[in-house]
């Protein structure tokens with residue numbers, strides 16, 4: 637059997653960022669200001685610092701304004717809430733993202749809940765979550781939206797397909813299931829307590845792996861020809877003589893590529909899409925905030 641098609645998230649993300657850049661330019665002409673994204677990082681987690689720096693760079697490259705708030709790890713709850721309130725009230729800010737996880741002494745949910753729903757480009761507030769569950773327009777979490785975009789790009793209509801989502805996180809698993817349901821898939825959410833997980837996954841035309849366990853999904857779990865989206869980013873222990881371990885997904889790529897019809901690699905699959913969708917959500921929020929019309933379904 638031939639190898640699966642490799643779904644290139646980098647190329648896809650570049651295309652999406654190109655569309656966002658065009659919309660950002662026309663938004664600036666129509667509104668007289670740039671669309672703006674504020675990112676808040678508390679503490680000095682190195683991986684989060686890299687993400688935040690990347691987000692800022694790509695925001696500016698797309699012709700939008702980037703506001704970075706880098707706060708020390710000991711920042712208090714009241715101070716953080718006050719910053720979110722200021723960003724909510726700032727007309728130059730269309731989108732607010734508070735990088736997660738926050739340090740343990742902070743109440744993450746209370747901080748996220750404080751973000752105005754119309755600036756919630758991460759789609760994590762109760763209002764955004766509720767709107768997604770009700771099928772109403774709103775802002776949707778970036779990673780699952782990026783996965784659905786890649787799936788539709790490859791498969792066209794997803795209607796009637798069997799989709800198995802492995803993982804039930806608020807950031808990926810749950811919104812992913814809602815989005816696939818909206819596309820008329822038959823959706824199963826599997827998790828750590830699911831009985832006979834390999835058998836459940838074998839039914840799927842679409843497999844979304846979002847558990848955070850390196851190479852957990854094996855080749856013989858995959859139905860021949862299925863489309864596999866790997867959301868996992870896991871670092872293996874370093875090989876002798878190397879400083880850093882390899883990045884791998886939740887799917888055993890070398891096995892799955894022999895069985896699947898198409899598969900996203902790690903790195904270079906879902907990861908690059910997430911920031912591109914964040915920029916997409918920001919330009920969508922900006923148009924809504926200025927009451928400018930935009931064909932949202934076309935991006």
Ligand code: GUN
Nearest residue numbers: 733734735736737758778
């Ligand atoms: N940390 C890792 N992924 C994300 C994300 O999509 N949004 C936020 N806010 N924090 C994250």
